[in-house]
Amino acid sequence: MYYLPKLLAEKFTYFGKFSIFGIWTISFASMILFAFIASPIASLNELLVAPAFSIYLIFVLGIVSAKFFSRKKIILTGPVAVRIAASDAGESAAKVGKTISEIIFLLCFYFFLFGCVFFALSPLLFWAYT
Numbered sequence: 001m002y003y004l005p006k007l008l009a010e011k012f013t014y015f016g017k018f019s020i021f022g023i024w025t026i027s028f029a030s031m032i033l034f035a036f037i038a039s040p041i042a043s044l045n046e047l048l049v050a051p052a053f054s055i056y057l058i059f060v061l062g063i064v065s066a067k068f069f070s071r072k073k074i075i076l077t078g079p080v081a082v083r084i085a086a087s088d089a090g091e092s093a094a095k096v097g098k099t100i101s102e103i104i105f106l107l108c109f110y111f112f113l114f115g116c117v118f119f120a121l122s123p124l125l126f127w128a129y130t
Contacts, residue, residue, distance in 0.1 A: 005109050009069040012062035016070030023063055030056065047123035054119035061112050068105055 009016070015023065034056050041048050076085050084090045 001106055004113065005065045005106070006069065008058075008062040009065040012059075012066040013070075014066075015063045016066035018067075020067075023067060026063070027060060030059065047126060050119045050122045054116045057112065057116045057119065061109065061116065065109065 015026070018026070034053070038049055038052065041052050076082050085094070
């Protein structure tokens with residue numbers, strides 16, 4: 001289950017060290033760039049826009065994977081938070097939270113990847129039904 005997310009995280013390791021605001025800026029700038037590039041691509045053939053958008057989505061998916069796998073452990077400094085985290089209930093809650101976050105990430109990753117494959121293959125579906 002982790003092979004594809006870790007593979008994309010390796011390829012996009014460079015983006016793992018950016019802050020979340022930097023990631024948003026890169027995503028926003030690349031989306032504006034894609035909006036300008038989509039017009040010349042559509043002038044060649046309108047069926048090429050969906051695979052180009054699929055490539056953009058894989059780029060975004062790689063950045064998200066790199067950011068997910070470059071997370072660091074949170075160090076609590078407040079006295080109440082330290083007491084709660086050091087207790088058995090705090091440790092078990094942390095394990096459950098980690099498992100839930102990994103499951104949600106994997107579900108979103110593979111759903112997003114399915115969308116990328118669908119966009120990449122959508123011209124073939126169009127050709128098959130026309």
